[in-house]
Amino acid sequence: MERTQKIQNTAGSEASPSGRFRGASSFSYPSGGLGGAVATRNACKLCAPLGASVAFKGIRGCVPIIHGSQGCATYIRRYLISHYKEPVDIASSNFTEEATIFGGGANCHTAIDNVISQYKPEVVALTTTCLSETIGDDVNLYIHNYKLHAKDRELPHFIAASTPSYQGSHMDGFHEAVSATVKSIAEGGGKGSHINLFPGFVSTEDLRQLKTIMSDFGIGYILLPDYSETLDNPMWETYRRIPEGGTPIESVKRCGSACASIEMGTVLNKGSLSGRVKNNNLSTTAAEYLKDQFGVENHRIPIPVGVEMNDLFFETLSRVSGIPIPEKYLKERGRLIDSYADGHKYVFGKRAVVYGEEDFVVAMTIFLSEIGIDVALAATGGESGRLAEEIRKYCPAKAGTILAKNAYDYEMIHEWCTANKPDILIGNSKGYYIARDLKIPIVRCGFPIHDRIGGQRIKHIGYTGTQELFDLIVNTLIQDKQDKSPVGYKYM
Numbered sequence: 001m002e003r004t005q006k007i008q009n010t011a012g013s014e015a016s017p018s019g020r021f022r023g024a025s026s027f028s029y030p031s032g033g034l035g036g037a038v039a040t041r042n043a044c045k046l047c048a049p050l051g052a053s054v055a056f057k058g059i060r061g062c063v064p065i066i067h068g069s070q071g072c073a074t075y076i077r078r079y080l081i082s083h084y085k086e087p088v089d090i091a092s093s094n095f096t097e098e099a100t101i102f103g104g105g106a107n108c109h110t111a112i113d114n115v116i117s118q119y120k121p122e123v124v125a126l127t128t129t130c131l132s133e134t135i136g137d138d139v140n141l142y143i144h145n146y147k148l149h150a151k152d153r154e155l156p157h158f159i160a161a162s163t164p165s166y167q168g169s170h171m172d173g174f175h176e177a178v179s180a181t182v183k184s185i186a187e188g189g190g191k192g193s194h195i196n197l198f199p200g201f202v203s204t205e206d207l208r209q210l211k212t213i214m215s216d217f218g219i220g221y222i223l224l225p226d227y228s229e230t231l232d233n234p235m236w237e238t239y240r241r242i243p244e245g246g247t248p249i250e251s252v253k254r255c256g257s258a259c260a261s262i263e264m265g266t267v268l269n270k271g272s273l274s275g276r277v278k279n280n281n282l283s284t285t286a287a288e289y290l291k292d293q294f295g296v297e298n299h300r301i302p303i304p305v306g307v308e309m310n311d312l313f314f315e316t317l318s319r320v321s322g323i324p325i326p327e328k329y330l331k332e333r334g335r336l337i338d339s340y341a342d343g344h345k346y347v348f349g350k351r352a353v354v355y356g357e358e359d360f361v362v363a364m365t366i367f368l369s370e371i372g373i374d375v376a377l378a379a380t381g382g383e384s385g386r387l388a389e390e391i392r393k394y395c396p397a398k399a400g401t402i403l404a405k406n407a408y409d410y411e412m413i414h415e416w417c418t419a420n421k422p423d424i425l426i427g428n429s430k431g432y433y434i435a436r437d438l439k440i441p442i443v444r445c446g447f448p449i450h451d452r453i454g455g456q457r458i459k460h461i462g463y464t465g466t467q468e469l470f471d472l473i474v475n476t477l478i479q480d481k482q483d484k485s486p487v488g489y490k491y492m
Contacts, residue, residue: 041411044355044430045381046448048163048173050076052127053090054201055177056159058225060246061122063115065091067108067139068129072165083448084204084231084456089241091115095131104132108142116156119241122249125159127177133164157249159184168269169382171357174201175269175285178224182255182286188294189257194220195320196261196296198287200268200303200359201447204232205457209465216328219321222251222258224286232456256294260320261287262313263300264461265359266393270384302394303359304461305469306367307336309394332463339467340371343474348372350477351420355413355427356446358382358406362390363460364426364445365402369395371470376401376422379408410434424477429455441480443473 049066053076056064066073073092080088093104093111108126115124126139139160147155161180163173178198199210207228214221229245255261268285290296299320304313310333314325350373354364358380365375375398380387388404395402405412414434417425425435425442429449435442449455459465482488 040381040409042430043381043409044379044413045169045171045357046079047072047076047129047165047170048168048176049127049129049165050079051170051172051174051201052125052161052163052177053088053173054080054170054227054231055174055181055225056123056125056127056161057088057230058227058246059123059125059159059181059252060248061156061242062125062159062246063089063091063119063121063123063242065093065108065111065115065124065126066129067093067104067111067126067137068131069095072129072131079448080231082450085453086231086233086243087239088231089119093132100131100135103135104137105142105145108137108139109146112143112146121156121242123157123159125161125177125181127161127163127173129163130165133162133166157185167383169357171201171267171359171382172269179269179284179286179289181224181252183289185249185252186255186290186294187253187257189254191259192220192254192257193321194222194254194258195317196255196258196287196290197221197223198261198263198285199223199461200263200265201357202264202303202461203447203456203458204228205459206461206465209459209462213317213329213462216326217317217321217323219317219323222255223247224252224255255286255290256296258290258296260297260299261290262316262320263287263298264303264313266300266302266362266390267358267382267384267386270386302366302390303363305363306370306466307333307340307463308370309363309366310461310463310466329463332467336463336467336470339470343470344372346474346477349374350423351376352424352426353377353379353413353417353422355379355408355410355425355431358384358387358390360446361387362394365391365404366394367466367469368426369398371473373424373473374398374401376403376420377413377416378402378404379413379416380406381409383407424473424480426473441476443469443476445469445472 053064056062070092073090077088077090091111093107095104099107143158159181161177163176207226224247226247230243233243287298291298299316301312302309304310318325352368352373352375354361354375361378361380365378368375385406387406391402391404392399417434417438425431425440428446429444429451445458459468
């Protein structure tokens, strides 16, 4: 009689020995099959070139090229359009069977030619895929050879990021793209008074909020990347192939002469993609590189959500610039704390599940713990293995009660929620089916949000971003209780 062998997932829980599928759920293999293998079912992450494409869209005049099959670029375009509700042009080197066998150099050069002739870009940014990485295509060599053959022509700047889809996540790809941009463009020089601000993968509204804060302080700054306009445009009278906005290349050059960098996020690109490129000494973040190469002081903080983390951000800005915190933000802070008192009785002791990108989950866990919500599960598809460590660092009093899991997928979150019945889900729209099935309220934030308008304009950071999130969470819990009441009520 053939013995069955259970598939173990990365969280240590077992798949069902019955061999049945529940959605894209549990299954088993006969002994000698895939024993010890990891089965991902509805991944809680996206591919590295998608994240890189978002970062490259935050550079002025940039057109990203996906070096791989046309399907990769089509998927990324469609996915980003659904969240940002904007046209997103991303080119492809359009691999065929021939390119897969003999290499994609000719396709790469053709793609560059087409992009330059049709878009007249300031920057061409190439990001790799599973296929091009698997066959070992050297994109930097292709760019070098292209420049040699086109030496009499005026060419755009070129950037290349190594982002194989089979390793890491979209967050790894995002940070690798930012790092590659700085390594390709930044120059040294005498120290200026400006600050480099690396915000990470935040919303377009968050980016606008950061620019307002820097302007209110009166601080010169370089925000990289800045897709606040390129991925959230005003209405155009005529179509523009390359939207206005983005960080100018001239500004990126000045990153090496900044007085300091502020880097938001503590996990960043430390997932499995980082481990892959570490042997080539390429696994530094943009701010780490600037510190190593040009001596630019780096201040790394979690994404500023909540009073405590925003205090840290504003104090860091004030200390680095020598400028006092503007009165406007002290009042915003006071109003936020007052609202904490107003809404405390509705949130205290509620149990939440938070999911999404690692740095997003860390930031939201800090914030929720601050307002009295117990984070029962903090889950991410990221592969750094550092989620629990970062949560322990910033939530030491509650770290023992928070189940923090790397390499989780949505089916694992679903199963955990079914067994443990949390009060609320907080994360992107991909968790909606879990909330619907279990009749749990969900607060949509982070990326992606595909089933609502305005996902790109949700504000998370700053005192006002926290205020909006707090109000949304409290009202979601009140509405859930109101809807489930047998009599309903019109007064809190």
